[in-house]
Amino acid sequence: MNCKHRRLFQANNRRYQYFFGLSAQRIKTLPFLERFIPQALIVACICLSPQIANGASIVDQINNIIEQHAHQAASRAHPNVLAKNIQVSPAPLHPTLTAKTCQDLSFQQQGQRVVGRLTGKLSCNEPNWSAYVTYEVAVFxxxxxxxxxxxxxxxxxxxxxxxxxxxxxxxxxxxxxxxxxxxxxxxxxxxxxxxxxxxxxxxPPYLVEKGDWVTIVSGTGAIKVTATGEALNSGRYGEQITIRNLSSKEKIKAWIIKKGTVSTRKSAI
Missing domain, CATH: 3.90.1210.10 (Antifreeze-like/N-acetylneuraminic acid synthase C-terminal domain)
Structure with a gap:
């Protein structure tokens, strides 16, 4: 039935006119209902919508677990950076994900990177579901x-x-x-x-120049032996250079540990 025929039917139907007039008179006796019925219906829809209520809680739950994990991972990778300088920005969630609920939510990052645009996997045991989410981490x-x-x-x-x-x-x-x-x-x-x-x-600058006399440290723990040698080439901290022992005239390899000092043990660096 098209709109034109529906209007004609309603206008020619006595029973329809009777009930319509009765309801109209009833509303006029309660003028405040006439003003607030549309708003009341909207509020009722929001309050009774389990999808919206559950969506708000799951969004907070997901964002919290992402931020907690991201902060911990970034702090381990950048231990000298203050926590307030780590910024985590979860991406907007898909509408199908905001409609879910979860009693036991877990999170696992995908990949080894801890900064930039990242991906993580959400897993829920009750009810059982999983989903992938993206987020960004910046460390200042x-x-x-x-x-x-x-x-x-x-x-x-x-x-x-x-x-x-x-x-x-x-x-x-x-x-x-x-x-x-x-x-x-x-x-x-x-x-x-x-x-x-x-x-x-x-x-970095050279800590030892070619021709410098240096102190050679050898041995481990409390037992250490020192000798004097001549550097046969220049080097920086942590680099290995050739030293001639001035006493034995023997050439050895040693690592520079500070200015004017070398060690025969790489672990001394």
């Missing part, structure tokens, strides 16, 4: 950057460096937090202002 810290152009081969000075806040999770080659840690480094190439200082663009 103060890092050392160049404040002016630096020529290749130049020694880095404190006046040429500054610090700025950045997402260190995006820095694949490492970074330095303190300016004093890189003062004295040598630029491997020409550096532009604002460049993040790493071991790839600046190398």
């Amino acid at each position: 810290d103060d890092i050392v950057v160049t404040s002016e152009a630096i020529s290749r081969g130049a020694t880095l000075q404190s006046s040429q460096l500054t610090t700025r806040r950045a997402d260190v999770g995006l820095l694949k080659t490492g970074y330095f937090k303190n300016i004093n840690d890189v003062v004295g480094f040598t630029a491997r190439r020409t550096l532009k202002p604002g460049l993040v200082v790493t071991n790839y663009i600046a190398e």
